[in-house]
Structures are given as C-alpha cells and as structure tokens.
Amino acid sequence: MKKPKIFIACDTTSPNVIKKIISHTKTNKLNIGYKFGLEFFCSKDGRKFISKLKNKEIFLDLKLNDIPNTCASAIHSLRDLKNISYLTVHINGGYEMLKTIKKASKKINKKLKILGVTVLTSFSNSSIKKIGHTKSIKDLVKKQAVLAKSAKLDGIVCSGYEVKLLKKICKRMDIVAPGIRLKGDSADDQKRVVTPKDAFKNGATAIVIGRSITKGNIKNNIQKLIKSL
C-alpha cells in the first residue's frame, strides 16, 4: 500500500526549529515532505536554507497572486531552487495568470508542480461574504477547480470538506488538503478543519499539517498521526 503523503508546515523563521522538525518527523510509515511558506521564505536565512536541503520533498507555499508578468518574473527568480517539487498560486489570480505561471514554471524546472489554492481554510461561509462573494464556499471552490484544470495546473489545494466534490473535476490532479487537526486539537485560526483520516477518506492525495505536529512533542505527535490513520 502507498504510504500516506504528509507535508509538514514549517511555519517559523528559525532554521534550528526546522532542523528539529525534520529530525523528529523521521518515520518509514509516512511519505513526509516539508512545506515552507512566506514566514520562512522571507526570513533572513530562509531562502538559503531551503536551497541547501537535499533528499527532501519540498513544497514552497508562496501563494502567488499578481499580474501575469510579475508572477512569471517571480517564477524566473526561483530558477536556482532546483529542489522544489511544489509551488502554490492563488486561483483567484485568474486564467491568464495561471497559464503564464504554468508556462514559466516549465522553463525553470519541468518537474515543478503548480498547485492552485482555492478558498483558504481560514474562511467560513460568513467571512467569504464579507469580501464580496455571493456563492457558497463549495460552489466557489468548484468553479476555481474547473479554472485550475483548464489552465492545466498540476493540482489544487482545498479543505478536507471539499475534496469529495472535486474528485471528478480534478481527476489525475493532486488534491492537497490543509486545515488538518488531530482529534481534540484546537482549530486556532482555521475554520474548515478535518482529521487526517477524514481528509484521506474523502480522497485527498496529500495533507498539509502544521501546528498539530509542530507544537508540543513532535515525535509523540507523529506517532499520534500514524495511529490515527
């Protein structure tokens, strides 16, 4: 059986904390990769640290969202980072931006997968209305998935609640679910939270999990995760 694919969200500015996360999450029961977002990438030592990581699956969660030309330039400026496997962009940026990013990414690294972020897991149906959306999150995410597919992205990022809805639209695409909590853990700022087991049951091809693993005893948390699956 395929090992469950887990990306650990390394949300810190400290390379030492990242080193600890990496050494304490070693296990042969899971297929573990490491996700770096803006917090670490923008920090003083972040980019350099990432560029030197070897033999790890790296997910760069930059959530690009700008005019097509600026996004293409941002992709070109990542060309020295040959070790990145996944990069995120906001589907909100629109079809032209998505197509331009996909084209630019092929030029710098043919193996780099571009994932389109749908509605952030920190949104609820009421908070999404406040930024002007009239559709429900489910309808919005479906529409965004269709757009991501038409722009030939490699996958999408959505909460574990929407994975089932998107399986048909996103056949053969990666479906990555953040907003994951081990049973009993606080949701913190996340609004659409599911357990690791439910995310995979719904059809996620990978999950992103941060605080449920990185806060407290990391080794124990990894064991809890393995047992829960």
Ligand code: C5P
């Ligand atoms: O600590 P927690 O598990 O909530 O971290 C989730 C991670 O996934 C964060 O790094 C966050 O930026 C990212 N993410 C998310 N929701 C999305 C896309 C990415 O929470 N829709």
